Amino acid sequence: MPAPIDSPAPHESADPDRSRRALTELILTVFRLNGDLLAAGDRLVHDLGLTSARWQVLGAIALSPVPLPVAHIARNMGLTRQAVQRVVDDLRQAGFVQIDPNPHHRRAGLITFTDKGEDAYRQAIARKDRWADGLCIGLSAETVEAADALLRDLQRRLDDAASGDAQAS
Numbered sequence: 001m002p003a004p005i006d007s008p009a010p011h012e013s014a015d016p017d018r019s020r021r022a023l024t025e026l027i028l029t030v031f032r033l034n035g036d037l038l039a040a041g042d043r044l045v046h047d048l049g050l051t052s053a054r055w056q057v058l059g060a061i062a063l064s065p066v067p068l069p070v071a072h073i074a075r076n077m078g079l080t081r082q083a084v085q086r087v088v089d090d091l092r093q094a095g096f097v098q099i100d101p102n103p104h105h106r107r108a109g110l111i112t113f114t115d116k117g118e119d120a121y122r123q124a125i126a127r128k129d130r131w132a133d134g135l136c137i138g139l140s141a142e143t144v145e146a147a148d149a150l151l152r153d154l155q156r157r158l159d160d161a162a163s164g165d166a167q168a169s
Contacts, residue, residue: 030151038052039052041055045120045123045127048120048124049094050096054090056087057073057077057084057087057091058091058096058097058117058120058124061073061097061111061112061113061117062113062121064076067100067111067112068110068111069109069110070084070088070111071108088111091117095117096114096116096120097111097112097113097114097117098111098113098114099111099112100112
């Protein structure tokens with residue numbers, strides 16, 4: 001005979017608030033982790049003339065198969081155009097990026113690396129790889145992949161909820 005609908009599944013806790021509390025703790029941990037990662041990133045690349053924010057934007061540029069305008073970089077990063085524009089302006093002033101003409105939009109130039117920017121990004125990635133190797137000691141790839149899958153699922157759910165909110169208004 002099947003269990004009543006309101007009964008927890010065999011894998012679920014008898015405590016109906018457990019998942020909510022666990023998610024709240026996860027969110028708080030992610031917030032703290034984000035701050036710690038930004039501080040660690042700043043320390044890792046400070047002498048290259050980078051900050052975590054600059055490094056993130058350089059990463060978005062590096063990961064794109066084609067040069068992009070600021071608005072597309074911001075969308076890819078899940079940030080506002082204004083926030084990314086400020087960082088791009090800083091990167092340009094420091095000589096890490098340049099703005100090339102965009103044949104599709106006269107006012108939205110394409111952001112590309114300069115030689116200095118490409119070199120700084122390459123050095124930052126090499127440092128990150130050594131740093132990550134140290135953090136991975138004692139962690140299985142499966143554990144890290146499972147954590148990544150969970151966080152990506154939560155991100156998708158947040159995106160879906162935001163899309164539903166936008167459609168409802």
